[in-house]
Amino acid sequence: MTTARQEVGKSRRGGRSARREKRAQSAQPTALPYIQRNVGVYTLLDDEGLSLIEHNADTILQEVGMEFRDDPEVLDIFRDAGADVQGERVRFERGMCRRIIQTTAPRQFRQHARNPERTVMIGGNNTLFCPSFGPPFVHDIERGRRYATLEDFENLTKLHHMLPAVHHSGGVVCEPVDVPVAERHLAMTSAHLRLNDKPFMGAVTAPERSLDTVNLAKIVFGDTFVEENCCIYSVVNTNAPLVLDATMLGALKTYARHNQAVVVSPFILAGAMSPVTVAGTLAQLFAEATAGLSLIQLIRPGAPCVFGTFSSPISLQTGAPTFGTPEGMQIQYCAAALARRLGVPFHSVGALTASKVPDAQAAYESAMQLSAAFHAGVNFIIHATGCLEGLLTTGYEKVIMDADRCAALQRFAEGVDLSEENQALDAIRDVGPGNHYLGCDHTQRNFETAFFRSTVSDNKTYEQWSADGSLWEHERANATWKSMLYTYQRPPLEQGIDDGISDYTAKRLEQIRSNGDSS
């Protein structure tokens, strides 16, 4: 068949190289700092159903309560607020946690990026995509699976800087296991601040590491600015069922006191850490999240906070977690609706998979969960890129392939344009029955930006595809990430700030090493 390009060439000669240039630009999705949704959300439970979940969460908090371990200060805070504290177990009157949150927590807030053009709005009708968090391994199709290093961390941070539909630099995009544990947060934070100008996540593994993150942010953004604005976004997981431990509480308190955003995200493998049902899991996770979020608001009323979930069913045959499942999607849809009723932003998982390789399983599971996260209206979609092996691994090719799907969803979020130009009635009148639209004026005017263009899908004929080497998508993605790293350019950073990061890091490394705490 005649191609669109040939047709356009036929009917409007001249200005060809200008058009080619414009086309080259528009081949990349627009690098918006975040997605302002122009489309609605999908809901599963009606208000009656959601009220029942809230009611059950209240019952759990009232009758069973939640344990806050090894942190007497937190117990005092809750006691002072009127909760029933016995040992480390804290019980709450019905509705108490939600009331505390709803009194002072912001419905949405801005997280500043060091490049102001990358600053994101979290909550409301906005959505953003963020890389995976936590994998100790990386994978690519040539070297296979191996322990991650700082070089991998930096590579992934560079790729995410360049990917236009990834809006956040993330946190532990992989564990740089060649760096001692006590020093890792410094290496990772420096990499985020230097190699990527999008917003980033803070360390949560010890209160002093959280404080280091705050101090490094102050070097970049300024002391006062950090105390008055959100520049760091961090995730605190509960130890389901119904426990928050001292490590997580330490991070929560540090960030909340400095007015930095904290997500309270129950980490639940349903069937092991919660009941084997969607309704039971929802009540438990809502109880855990609201207890944690109320603590933030008691510590610093008005501090930005986010309701998060990471909830996947386990296989009841093997005990292994499963991903992209109907139940995982159901939990996410319902939790998003609970967050909207609560009135705080919602954070949840994207392209998760249990597959070890960038195969069809990885893509099916990831697409199902990512698509559900998007349609649920999740504000902050973590693990939107790279996940393999249930987050034990991040894959180089997987990052590229997932980011392509993020770009597709970003385009979907623009909604349907009903302008007169897009209604195209004149075009339909002009072309008439039995003809084609390839060369008509309306197509000429609109074809450059008309449809989404994938960067890694192959839409060619079988013959062209064979002539190009019969590549599978992961093979094309392999070429893509290599070429991106080759052309990567570090975003500009003031020399004074760069030096400040170096000086702070050097000073802290000396302290850490002299304390002998490097394990």
Place this chain on the structure above:
Amino acid sequence: MTTARQEVGKSRRGGRSARREKRAQSAQPTALPYIQRNVGVYTLLDDEGLSLIEHNADTILQEVGMEFRDDPEVLDIFRDAGADVQGERVRFERGMCRRIIQTTAPRQFRQHARNPERTVMIGGNNTLFCPSFGPPFVHDIERGRRYATLEDFENLTKLHHMLPAVHHSGGVVCEPVDVPVAERHLAMTSAHLRLNDKPFMGAVTAPERSLDTVNLAKIVFGDTFVEENCCIYSVVNTNAPLVLDATMLGALKTYARHNQAVVVSPFILAGAMSPVTVAGTLAQLFAEATAGLSLIQLIRPGAPCVFGTFSSPISLQTGAPTFGTPEGMQIQYCAAALARRLGVPFHSVGALTASKVPDAQAAYESAMQLSAAFHAGVNFIIHATGCLEGLLTTGYEKVIMDADRCAALQRFAEGVDLSEENQALDAIRDVGPGNHYLGCDHTQRNFETAFFRSTVSDNKTYEQWSADGSLWEHERANATWKSMLYTYQRPPLEQGIDDGISDYTAKRLEQIRSNGDSS
């Protein structure tokens, strides 16, 4: 970690083999004849937006009209109904086509299967999955891509008989190119009726072939039963823009006169066969579909009919069709809503991809479109399994992998169970903070059927997966379809009916061959 099975074993000894047997049964998704949705639909345009599309479709039908080619009888039918007929161009008063449809077309109808337990309800709150239609090639990972044969057709029909979340036997599941064109419909219809007891689709390539399908159905269901009930479901494509040709009109008339279901499905590669915009494409396809559907109702008021769409954007760089795209999803969501307003069932595409192989691209694109079809509330999801290369190929492994996702969506459609047992408050009280649910009574009672189980995803540890051969999903799917074909059992069919099919086919083959029409 201790597995669920070990835990369950620990806490409730005895009856182990009975449980294992029950488990083996529940490992397969329930083979329901179709999905009665217990979940809502996702909508993109509000009533105002949908009214605008209807208004524009009316404008197209009034001002531009539609061509019905080489069929004077159809022109007479429209003229008698009050349309403006000039040559082959038919123009309609505003709202006329919708009014004709809404006066007599059923909102939903039953398509009978030869096994009454497989009879499906099409329309309303119901959804079903159907195999791909039309590919001249088949693919498997060992033999690669090759022209399809009758053996492939029969293999695919056997697999779809066995797959529990595929509810229909389909039509041209592949083109058996080793059978002469004029004889193919007989070979295909016989295979559907003998090898699969689910409902099936009829031939549309010539009126006499449609009539053969009706006659074969009568051998199975009985003369009167066929005239009074829908036993055949067939798809008629418009030749967009705004044309219906004599071949398609011939099939439409034959089936409508025999009270058999006809889908009118504009086949549109947007940008080539419709404007390069979603809004323009929607208006055009709605105009085409309602013109075709009104013809059905004029021919036989009350005959079952279905609004269908197949609409994918072309790549405006290469002219090639693209699949699983944001625009393809948007068109589907909006068209489903238009169908609900019109009041007829809606038929649209599922797991489409442009990929040539069962790779990540195939899975991402397929999952996005299949998931959109499901959430849009499409009643009849065609191309739910097998598609590769934009329907030029159907893949054996792809069938297995797609069907696994259909099963996941079937599970999702059950919705969230809010029964007291599923709320699981007693379990949460029993387990308490910091413990696990693996051995508790509630888990014992519910774990057999608690979560969806994929048949081809691998959720094992990396080490177990490696020990099992480090297989990618398409390799596991390869083993699955081979083992299914090995264990396939033909569904029982009365000897008299089987003989009747043979006799009719033999008689018709003799006629066809004596006419020399075998090309």
